[in-house]
Amino acid sequence: MTSGERDGKATLRARLRSFRRGAVMPSMASEAPRAVAALGVRPGRVVCAYAASAREPGSVAMLDALVGAGYRVLLPVVVGDGLAWAPYDGRLRPGAFGLPEPVGAASALPAGVALVLVPALAVDHAGVRLGKGGGYYDRALASCAAPKVAVVRDEEFVPVLPAEPHDVRVDAVLTPSGLVRLPLRPRPPGRPL
Numbered sequence: 001m002t003s004g005e006r007d008g009k010a011t012l013r014a015r016l017r018s019f020r021r022g023a024v025m026p027s028m029a030s031e032a033p034r035a036v037a038a039l040g041v042r043p044g045r046v047v048c049a050y051a052a053s054a055r056e057p058g059s060v061a062m063l064d065a066l067v068g069a070g071y072r073v074l075l076p077v078v079v080g081d082g083l084a085w086a087p088y089d090g091r092l093r094p095g096a097f098g099l100p101e102p103v104g105a106a107s108a109l110p111a112g113v114a115l116v117l118v119p120a121l122a123v124d125h126a127g128v129r130l131g132k133g134g135g136y137y138d139r140a141l142a143s144c145a146a147p148k149v150a151v152v153r154d155e156e157f158v159p160v161l162p163a164e165p166h167d168v169r170v171d172a173v174l175t176p177s178g179l180v181r182l183p184l185r186p187r188p189p190g191r192p193l
């Protein structure tokens, strides 16, 4: 990626962040457990989620609803330039970047994770995800085999985003309108939607 393309990613991130300022974020409390179940994940399995900030779709209600649906929920904890994972037990405290973090002991991503809900600023039709720019999720999920589902607002599911080789593609996108498996198959030329 050239420095121009990198600037493009940064500009896009700034625009997407300002687009969220002042907007009401969806709680995703009903959508998230429904999507996890729709992807075939049974109660009792481990689902990685995230504790949303005020400017991200998602909520504590989403985490409680996942627990209520019988999933074992893990949340990320920033450790250096990596992520560790700790169980969500109903308690959160302020962590790195002012984001809420779980209170219990954190460890490496365990084997047997059934699905990962991933925060994003935007996702494209190919499954390319634009995050906050720290590269945390790209590093943490580089060798994670579980399906990855990015959670964004409807307007943030867009046709094309800039992609780099290290960007971990997501397998689906969840918005308040529902779950869409990715990549979306391109339409044959000349065929209308």
Ligand SMILES: Nc1nc2c(c(=O)[nH]1)N(C=O)[C@@H](CNc1ccc(C(=O)N[C@@H](CCC(=O)O)C(=O)O)cc1)CN2
Pocket: 050, 051, 052, 053, 056, 076, 077, 078, 083, 097, 098, 099, 119, 120, 131, 132, 133, 134, 135, 136, 137
């Ligand atoms: N809810 C949530 N949890 C998450 C993430 C996320 O995007 N959302 N992460 C996703 O990777 C990881 C944390 N990574 C982050 C990377 C950058 C920034 C960020 O906003 N950086 C600003 C400065 C923030 C500040 O200190 O004021 C910046 O770099 O400009 C936040 C989190 C793990 N946990």
Ligand SMILES: Nc1ncnc2c1ncn2[C@@H]1O[C@H](COP(=O)(O)OP(=O)(O)OP(=O)(O)O)[C@@H](O)[C@H]1O
Pocket: 009, 129, 130, 131, 132, 133, 134, 135, 136, 137, 138, 139, 142, 164, 166, 167
């Ligand atoms: N697998 C990786 N190994 C090493 N460095 C990486 C890896 N993935 C990302 N990075 C580093 O992280 C930087 C930021 O990556 P990128 O712009 O894709 O972040 P992002 O996906 O938006 O952020 P996040 O994953 O935290 O939400 C990259 O420039 C790169 O240096």
